[in-house]
Amino acid sequence: MKKIFVPAVALSALMLTAWGAPKIAAPTSLKAPTPIEGTTGKYASPFTSDGVTAGWVTKSMQVKAAGQIGSMAGNYAGQKAMEQVPFVGGFLGKKAGEALGRQAALSAIGGEAFIRSSTDLSFNSLNDMALFMYVNYSSNPDYQKILDATYAIYPEFQTAYLPALQAASAGVQ
Template identity: 50%
Template sequence: MNKIKLLFVAAAALMLSACGGVMAPQIAAPNQLMSPTPIEGNTGEYMSPYTSDGVLAEWVNNAVNAEMGATVGGMAGAYAGQKLAENIPFIGGFLGQELGNAVGREVALEMAGGEEALRDTSDISFNSLEEMSVWMYVNHSSHEHYADALESAMSVYPELRQIYYVALQNASAGYGY
């Protein structure tokens, strides 16, 4: 499935570059971007997968195992949405995705130790996923466990999957957070 996605992205990029010289947005190197300032403490809406001293938050280690749960939840939700609205194709798929995200988040959150564990083991937070995305990229993208931290955050905050690259593109284009 990942190979198909990769081929689709590559084909889309080739088509964009072949169509009138339109290029896909570029993402700047981490050292070329301004880092948003995190909230000291856990009062923000979104908990950072890193602590203020640059190590992974304790909940991330638990959440690494949650990706399987989020995937299972997403598949179950998609199936349920399909069955609920079989005669309405577009709405059924949307409902399935939303239900899958909700179930996947709950499973991931539970495997990470719950909302309380997220807050208890995080000493920095953010009020937007855009800010958290850029901050993580600027400050931690060279960290050896960055992929785990990002995947864990995406499991707990499923909407981060759609926001992450857009936030980096916007920051690269000079839109600050």
């Protein structure tokens, strides 16, 4: 088995080198979307209009361990509940786990009301939020921690983040 695995990894690396891995433009070469003033958007901004980390992100970073435990427990419970459903059980179990994990993270930081009260910007699109954060704040030394805190509250943001940056970078030389 190892003899097959090693060449497969080497072949994959060669293909990425030949075709070129997706590139992300420097933040300075991209234009950030304008956030919604206020909290009427679907997603609360991790940063406020004055450029500081929103209170919900700070609190989320403080209770990160609780959010991870909630996410793991939620994933496990969701997967167990959905094991009996043929074909789509794994997918639905993951979604149920994400929802339960998000609920645990929300509870740990004070709920949706706290999130909305601790920021003054929002977005209707995860792609817009990803690009806004990358362009304006990716040089922040705590950027990865801020991303992780955001992922705890918006699990779907984790899968949307990189594709959003790649799409925005596609037209940039």
